[in-house]
Amino acid sequence: MRVPTLLATLAWAGALAVVSSCEARPTPLADAAAAAARPPSFLTVSSPDGRNQISFALVDSGVPVYRVRRDGRDVIEASRMGFTFLHHPSLTAHLRLVDTTRATHDETWTQPWGEVTHIRDHHDELAVTVERASAPHLRMRIVFRAFDDGVAFRYELPAQPDLGPFEIMDEATEFTLAENDKAWWIPGDDPNRYELLYRSSPVSTLPVVKTPLTLESPTGLKLVLHEAALTDWASMTLEGTGTTRLKARLVPWADGVAVKDTTPAVSPWRTVQMADRVGDLLTSYLVLNLNEPSKIKDTSWIHPMKYDGIWWAMHIDTMTWSSGPRHGATTAHAKEYIDFAAAHHLGGFLVEGWNLGWDGDWQANAEKFSFTQPYPDYDLLAVAAYAKQKGLALIAHNETSMGVENYERQLEAAYTLYDSLGIKAVKTGYVGDKTRSGEPHHGQYMVRHWRKVVEAAARHHLMLDVHEPIKDTGIRRTWPNMMSREGARGQEYNAWSGDGGNPPEHTAILPFTRLLEAPMDFTPGIFALEDTRNPGLDRVRTTLAKQLAEYVVIYSPLQMAADLPEHYRNQPGFKFIEEVPVDWDTTFVPNGAIGDYITVVRKDRHSDDWYVGSLTDGNPRTLPLSLSFLDPGRRYVAEIYADGPKANWMDRPYDLVISSRPVDSTTTLELKLAPGGGQAIRIRPAG
Numbered sequence: 001m002r003v004p005t006l007l008a009t010l011a012w013a014g015a016l017a018v019v020s021s022c023e024a025r026p027t028p029l030a031d032a033a034a035a036a037a038r039p040p041s042f043l044t045v046s047s048p049d050g051r052n053q054i055s056f057a058l059v060d061s062g063v064p065v066y067r068v069r070r071d072g073r074d075v076i077e078a079s080r081m082g083f084t085f086l087h088h089p090s091l092t093a094h095l096r097l098v099d100t101t102r103a104t105h106d107e108t109w110t111q112p113w114g115e116v117t118h119i120r121d122h123h124d125e126l127a128v129t130v131e132r133a134s135a136p137h138l139r140m141r142i143v144f145r146a147f148d149d150g151v152a153f154r155y156e157l158p159a160q161p162d163l164g165p166f167e168i169m170d171e172a173t174e175f176t177l178a179e180n181d182k183a184w185w186i187p188g189d190d191p192n193r194y195e196l197l198y199r200s201s202p203v204s205t206l207p208v209v210k211t212p213l214t215l216e217s218p219t220g221l222k223l224v225l226h227e228a229a230l231t232d233w234a235s236m237t238l239e240g241t242g243t244t245r246l247k248a249r250l251v252p253w254a255d256g257v258a259v260k261d262t263t264p265a266v267s268p269w270r271t272v273q274m275a276d277r278v279g280d281l282l283t284s285y286l287v288l289n290l291n292e293p294s295k296i297k298d299t300s301w302i303h304p305m306k307y308d309g310i311w312w313a314m315h316i317d318t319m320t321w322s323s324g325p326r327h328g329a330t331t332a333h334a335k336e337y338i339d340f341a342a343a344h345h346l347g348g349f350l351v352e353g354w355n356l357g358w359d360g361d362w363q364a365n366a367e368k369f370s371f372t373q374p375y376p377d378y379d380l381l382a383v384a385a386y387a388k389q390k391g392l393a394l395i396a397h398n399e400t401s402m403g404v405e406n407y408e409r410q411l412e413a414a415y416t417l418y419d420s421l422g423i424k425a426v427k428t429g430y431v432g433d434k435t436r437s438g439e440p441h442h443g444q445y446m447v448r449h450w451r452k453v454v455e456a457a458a459r460h461h462l463m464l465d466v467h468e469p470i471k472d473t474g475i476r477r478t479w480p481n482m483m484s485r486e487g488a489r490g491q492e493y494n495a496w497s498g499d500g501g502n503p504p505e506h507t508a509i510l511p512f513t514r515l516l517e518a519p520m521d522f523t524p525g526i527f528a529l530e531d532t533r534n535p536g537l538d539r540v541r542t543t544l545a546k547q548l549a550e551y552v553v554i555y556s557p558l559q560m561a562a563d564l565p566e567h568y569r570n571q572p573g574f575k576f577i578e579e580v581p582v583d584w585d586t587t588f589v590p591n592g593a594i595g596d597y598i599t600v601v602r603k604d605r606h607s608d609d610w611y612v613g614s615l616t617d618g619n620p621r622t623l624p625l626s627l628s629f630l631d632p633g634r635r636y637v638a639e640i641y642a643d644g645p646k647a648n649w650m651d652r653p654y655d656l657v658i659s660s661r662p663v664d665s666t667t668t669l670e671l672k673l674a675p676g677g678g679q680a681i682r683i684r685p686a687g
């Protein structure tokens with residue numbers, strides 16, 4: 001009778017209250033059973049503004065559940081929690097409450113770099129300690145936090161006599177949504193990392209999906225399910241059940257265990273961000289607030305920057321990573337890129353294919369990569385010295401091909417060498433689905449690997465830009481040298497995808513999905529939009545103005561001017577790339593609809609300038625933009641990079657009109673966006 005009784009209790013708790021709004025929901029339970037159930041007593045914590053609540057209860061025979069409400073309405077109905085272990089009894093039922101504590105927290109902290117300078121962490125907290133009612137009395141603490149922009153909880157397994165080393169086989173956490181929301185998702189068990197096009201469909205139809213998972217409810221609420229502070233756990237995917245209930249599914253080790261650790265241990269936070277306006281999801285910093293403060297005391301060596309690099313040429317196949325007549329990473333090419341970066345006020349430059357190991361099938365031969373030995377035609381010392389002389393940061397490239405064992409063996413020697421040469425940043429790469437020992441890309445083994453790398457990089461004053469990364473869960477707060485990462489289909493797909501390139505709506509979806517996590521090294525700024533490896537098939541499906549808009553819309557503290565220097569020469573639009581900052585004081589999103597369009601406004605952290613980026617999918621649009629955010633009474637000039645009257649991504653992508661006009665805080669601009677187009681604006685004080 002255990003399961004029916006539990007379900008009856010969940011029904012009492014409101015779990016089945018909106019059956020009519022979702023055809024795919026389970027059949028309601030017998031009224032008699034529901035009536036017989038005793039009302040569970042929920043412990044609740046509310047956000048400072050009182051709108052968001054997260055509650056905990058032990059129902060039925062000690063089954064832990066939580067529930068989320070906003071403005072008094074269920075957002076997540078009573079949903080199960082806990083763990084199943086390999087060698088210990090599970091913590092999913094037969095629990096009793098041992099202790100409850102409450103706390104409140106209000107602190108404003110400063111980001112060393114980012115989308116905003118100051119972030120307020122204002123939340124109320126409830127922590128419950130529960131234990132198994134019968135021996136062994138395994139114990140767990142669950143901490144709940146309620147913020148004005150969402151709620152979160154995490155599990156703690158304290159040190160205890162009956163639980164030392166442990167293996168978690170399953171995390172029982174569920175998210176039983178109150179409505180059959182529309183989800184924007186990518187598959188969770190696709191081996192192709194995160195580099196996929198997003199789809200949308202009702203929650204009740206979802207397979208296994210990755211987080212962050214963005215949801216739009218029929219009543220207008222916008223939600224994001226994700227995790228924060230993934231530092232020593234398996235990454236969480238969400239498994240659809242054919243209902244509005246999603247179940248946590250941790251990416252297991254090769255042997256099937258999800259998490260291996262020893263008490264005391266803590267899980268990442270399970271997060272539920274909530275907003276009435278979709279644009280407000282982008283300015284929710286809840287995930288950062290749930291990460292530990294910086295462990296790097298002196299962050300003065302960490303510099304956001306724009307960079308160029310020996311990169312796109314390989315993707316469009318005019319140069320190669322491997323040695324030979326078309327080898328890209330030669331000393332001469334590197335110097336050309338350094339000269340270009342220095343002449344155009346970029347801060348750094350990237351060189352790929354400089355190190356031994358690229359010849360032959362580099363994806364299969366990960367063990368051949370050396371991270372210290374250059375090809376003979378690349379004089380590493382001379383390039384590093386030339387960069388230093390020009391005041392530029394050299395970004396070293398370390399592709400591992402998921403041969404992480406090989407990488408870890410060389411890590412200390414490589415980073416010591418880079419440090420000694422004045423190299424400032426490393427772009428790492430993890431092309432491949434599994435490590436050589438069969439560990440998956442998103443399991444605990446790899447999470448630990450990435451933590452090792454970020455700590456080693458911090459010791460050697462190296463910033464990191466990680467491609468094929470683990471998803472971002474906000475660890476840049478703790479390790480501010482963790483600058484940017486890829487983790488989605490980037491610009492490179494426009495060079496060679498074979499499916500035409502990223503569709504025009506792709507960059508109108510990313511801000512509301514992948515970019516909710518954090519910075520992305522998307523590599524914008526392609527000006528030769530049709531120069532690809534498969535001309536006529538693949539191409540960049542945007543206008544030139546949209547390439548510029550991406551610098552504001554897609555935040556990255558390491559932002560690439562991705563095209564070849566020769567494609568930028570005599571291009572008036574390049575001025576915007578030269579000027580646009582990579583470090584912001586303020587960010588807000590006045591216009592947005594997922595997959596359709598977005599406008600992002602940001603204020604430079606180091607001047608009084610404001611920047612606007614707006615882009616659309618394949619449809620033309622005119623979006624209003626009130627400049628009421630400008631200082632009242634102050635005169636400004638808007639320098640506008642707009643789609644020309646006949647521009648469209650298909651046959652007039654280069655039609656860019658650059659104009660300037662006086663504006664002030666009473667001005668409302670009309671942003672005219674062509675099909676697949678965009679607009680970029682710099683607003684600077686006049687005079």
Ligand code: NOJ
Binds near residue numbers: 311352467492
């Ligand atoms: C894929 C990365 O995303 C790309 O930036 C890099 O050039 C290649 N791998 C080679 O490492």
